[in-house]
Amino acid sequence: MTITDTIPNHMSDRLLTEVERQQKYLDRLPDNYAFPLFNASQALESQRRSGYRNSAAAAREIVDNAMEAGATRIDVCFERPKQLKAHQRAESISAIAFIDNGSGMIPRMAQYALSWGSGTHFDEPDFIGKFGFGLPNASINQTRLVEVYTKVAGASVVTKAWLDARHVKSHGLQTIPEPIEAELPSFVQVYLDKNGLAFDHGTVVVWVEPDRISYRKPALMKEHLVDDFGVTYRYLLPKISLYVDGAKVEPVDPIFLTPEARYFRAEDKGGAIMSQDWNIPVKYARDEDRVLSLTKVESIDELDPNDPSLEAAGAIYVRVARFPYGFAEHSKAKIETDSHRRFEIRKSRRGMSFVRAGREIETVDVFPKSMKDLSKGLGKWPLLQSYAYHWGVEVRFDPQLDEIFGITNDKQTVRPLEDLWRLFASEGIDAALNRENNHQSKMRSEEKERQRQREARKAATATVAERVSAQADSIGGQKPRINERDKVKVREEAEQEAKRRAKVDQTSIAQARQAVEEEAKRRPYVIDFFDEGRGPFYKPQWANGGQIAVMINRQHPFFQAFYAPLLELEGGGQAKQALDVLLIALARAELGIEDETCAAWYEAQRERAWSTFLFDAYKMLQQTSAPADEETAENVVEVNLVEEAVDDAEMAAAE
Known part of the structure; x- marks a missing residue:
């Protein structure tokens, strides 16, 4: 008998040595345990706690999938509870549905789509997504039960597939259940009828009784999604229609240079000014020492598609916007203005906005700033303090450059290589941002002095x-x-x-x-x-x-x-x-x-x-x-x- 044979199964982990703790959990495994690559129950719980900052970030994954399926219209609607539970409000969300008119899925694909790594675009980097994690990852983050209703053109019935984390066993092989024929949820059908929409083909993803959503009240969730989607899909919204609880999502450019976007104002009428822009052709290739590095392409002759050392090539587009005084300002008055709304947008996107395939990934608000970074040639970047509300910078790139930008599988963050910062510094982008920061500082100091003089005259x-x-x-x-x-x-x-x-x-x-x-x-x-x-x-x-x-x-x-x-x-x-x-x-x-x-x-x-x-x-x-x-x-x-x-x-x- 070993010491681990005497450990009571109910004993608290904090009273056990590391070896005793290991034995305690191993004793729970069945005799025929096959040691799979992932333990389903633990993996699901881990996935529920990682990756997404809020419900809008998770919802983007479902919207991404709909766009990739060729949808021209996507609707998000909410179910209110029919019978209230204890302490539950009538104006609360009991389910969220994402409805699209894309191609839909055949039954086995609906089943396959709910497993991790089940994407169909691995060989097509030009799509918004390619990792095959979006649907299950985002859904499980927000709810324990996700249902997928889908129908392809010409099909006579709707297919339902589902993933229920509540019934996943602790051990053993875990599978997605066989799809079944089903009717659309009643609240989805009511929404379709109310808006004059048919479901001839497409997909409906339903988060049933979501327990980790950012807002319980429909009005707040609606505002949350409309605001986020407007910025995230600003370049894609002209091609598709996106609605949240009946409200159409309009594009919002966080640096306010897009004429078709909300809160835009022409430059000659006091609007944002594009102070500088770059179109940088780049390649990502192995050097003589077989080390991958990012360099600017000076001539088309440098790009040989048959070159085995070439990993990727493409272009990086950078533009910097300057905001005049008063264009985006915090308002202390009760009445909201466009200037105040612009400021609210800038509050959450102060920094460098990264846009991949027309879809915003993240706004990075921390630049290289240590002396070590400076000595490595990563640039001398401004501190993103209050003046950064009043200028903006955007970086656009295509998916073939994903490795350079360090795109994660949930498409929520970027982790740029040091070579990218070094390239930006060599192009003078860091110097341009410092000029914008200094310009705002000087302009606002001058305005404060003018204001002081005005107050002195009043006084x-x-x-x-x-x-x-x-x-x-x-x-x-x-x-x-x-x-x-x-x-x-x-x-x-x-x-x-x-x-x-x-x-x-x-x-x-x-x-x-x-x-x-x-x-x-x-x-x-x-x-x-x-x-x-x-x-x-x-x-x-x-x-x-x-x-x-x-x-x-x-x-x-x-x-x-x-x-x-x-x-x-x-x-x-x-x-x-x-x-x-x-x-x-x-x-x-x-x-x-x-x-x-x-x-x-x-x-x-x-x-x-x-x-x-x-x-x-x-x-x-x-x-x-x-x-x-x-x-x-x-x-x-x-x-x-x-x-x-x-x-x-x-x-x-x-x-």
């Missing part, structure tokens, strides 16, 4: 609260005066502001200095904002030439729970102005303190006592109401400016 008009505070000073005869200890600092800051304005406005220092002084006299109080996570709820400070600035912290709960929501209330605008006057009074008092010790005490009270107490109290208050977000904060500033303009107009009319 030149005092708010109601600022004006009445200045008037109160005149009535009381006590205008704020800069205390002795702050005069040097205020003078230095005023001089810096004058120099900055002189440079921006291209005026003399003397003129800019005079403008700063006049502004301080004309507008002695300013309400402004800042952002500091654990900072005080507000802080007073001397600004341009002696203005008193009330800086309100948008990150403090005081702003989120009290200040910002005021404008949502009836009469809230007036209440907000009244609150500003109160804050001006506090700031005026604190900055007017001459005694340094007393001033330090007030600062400590404001920052450590009042602000801390308000932070905790308002946080508790926010638990009973939704806090204003950053968008609200910025909208508040915009509303303030609108109110100020109205107030100014009314006062001018009264005068």
Whole structure:
């Protein structure tokens, strides 16, 4: 008797040595176990957990197969549950069907198609797929039961084949059951009838009770598939019709250079610009040392179809797009715009888009970047940060170059050879992308400065609260005066502001200095904002030439729970102005303190006592109401400016 003979079968693996664990699982095998290449039960469970990022990625495999079968129309429809299970919503998906009008399959082919490696295009690399993994791989990833209904032209009946992972045994030979005659599922037939479609020939793939889909609600799944298919099949959609739950899928070019695609805008109307493109003929061949390498073809004489060292040859097409400012921007407004939708598309495709045989495979968002990569000649590529939302690059190639791009059997990823990056670098593609990145950086910096100047011009008009505070000073005869200890600092800051304005406005220092002084006299109080996570709820400070600035912290709960929501209330605008006057009074008092010790005490009270107490109290208050977000904060500033303009107009009319 060995030590493994005493292992209880139910004992936890973590209590066993590696050898004991091996013996435990071997003991479960039948005596006549033939040790197949794959253990079906374990292999299926492994396949269910690999390969596909989401349901759209898996669904592409079924759409690919339909296209390869010659379909001119493909429909995806959903079944809603007839009887609800516990905790199940009526608006949920109980099955997904993929319907095509392709050639269909003869019965044995339907059975064969559900086994791994059963493709019919291994010798035809020009097809979208060729590995024979798509149908079973993608389906099992999303469901344990997939059914295939198919019919060839002239056949009198529909054939049904299926793969049910729930009934696959742990050991022994596993086979696909014999196909049978069957009717189409009722929800599929209803969809066909509703849309005036006949099923004379083609295939219907049904994912029955899918348990790993990305979205349960039909509306969300529909949006998910429409958005993904539009980009993935952008070059193929002009040739076929693709529908999801009745909605036609329109092509979407993620670099927005295709006139027929959604969200396109002509270049002369502010649309995307193709800043550069390449058509690179290449060959993949063995060198004198029998090592495979990728090189650019300089002459047609280099390509000899009878050359035994030649593995593949073809062309790689690369194009780079530049987006003007505002073309693809995140919108904080509630209303979506085309610019915002373009930005949403760019969010998931920031990087290099690889398109194989007209079908997008993947957007690679990591370029070679280490010093080792640079020393190997792989190029100096830009970091794909925020500026990469505003330019795009696409690489198109034919399937004969699959090995160069490292296409995986699920057609979900590319793993380019180092030679490809080296080729791109030699063609200057890395330099072109760096130029695009730098262009966006410069353009956006310039736009920020223009925006700052526009805001400065807007801010030149005092708010109601600022004006009445200045008037109160005149009535009381006590205008704020800069205390002795702050005069040097205020003078230095005023001089810096004058120099900055002189440079921006291209005026003399003397003129800019005079403008700063006049502004301080004309507008002695300013309400402004800042952002500091654990900072005080507000802080007073001397600004341009002696203005008193009330800086309100948008990150403090005081702003989120009290200040910002005021404008949502009836009469809230007036209440907000009244609150500003109160804050001006506090700031005026604190900055007017001459005694340094007393001033330090007030600062400590404001920052450590009042602000801390308000932070905790308002946080508790926010638990009973939704806090204003950053968008609200910025909208508040915009509303303030609108109110100020109205107030100014009314006062001018009264005068």
